[in-house]
Amino acid sequence: MRIDELVSQIAAARLRYYRLVLVVGPPGSGKTGILKELSQSQGYLYVNLGLTLSRKLLELPDRTRALRLSRIADAIMDET
Template sequence: MLTRLDRLVDEIAALHSKLILLVGRPGCGKSALLAELANQRGMKVMNVGAVLGKRLAALPQRQRALQANVALRELADEYASGDLLLLDNIELLFDQSLKLDPLDLLKRHAHARRVVAVWPGELRDGRLIYAEMGHPEYQDYGLDGLVPFEIETVG
């Protein structure tokens, strides 16, 4: 599976939007696969929740929504290796107080560089879903502008 992902990362370089989302059930190995890719390429995975959360926690509450996009861009520049950025634990991007559109934000980053991110939701009927309908953070997206990389089983 690592070989297939590694090849896909190289193949998307020519696309306009260079976003690969690792999608699968919780515990299927998405984060582990991303860590293997990072190790193989001599990179670090950006833990969005930890590093962006730390950056935003230093700001007054009302400034966080205004600065989240800028802070993420600065952190992405620090974590990217060449034109590749690896992202995990992106749940913070769905926090309603930040007023972000998480998938749009990832796609915008993927115009400038290749982005591989672990999707914390699921792929259902050709749609990316985050949270359950009725949940305040519920999101439902089409697959335009991204490449889903489905992981079926653990290992």
């Protein structure tokens, strides 16, 4: 995926009920690189939530993970 395609997907997501864009691919496919490039070119804050978020979600029962995800992500962002 090129950065201009990702920018378009983000713009389209703002109009949807679920404002989510997933960047998915195998290891080494360039996901992190394109997100870092996007954050620099668009002035977005880049925060890798991966390991920290995973650890916090694993502490919760499966049923409550989706409900608490937003609050946990916000807390991680506030710590950054």
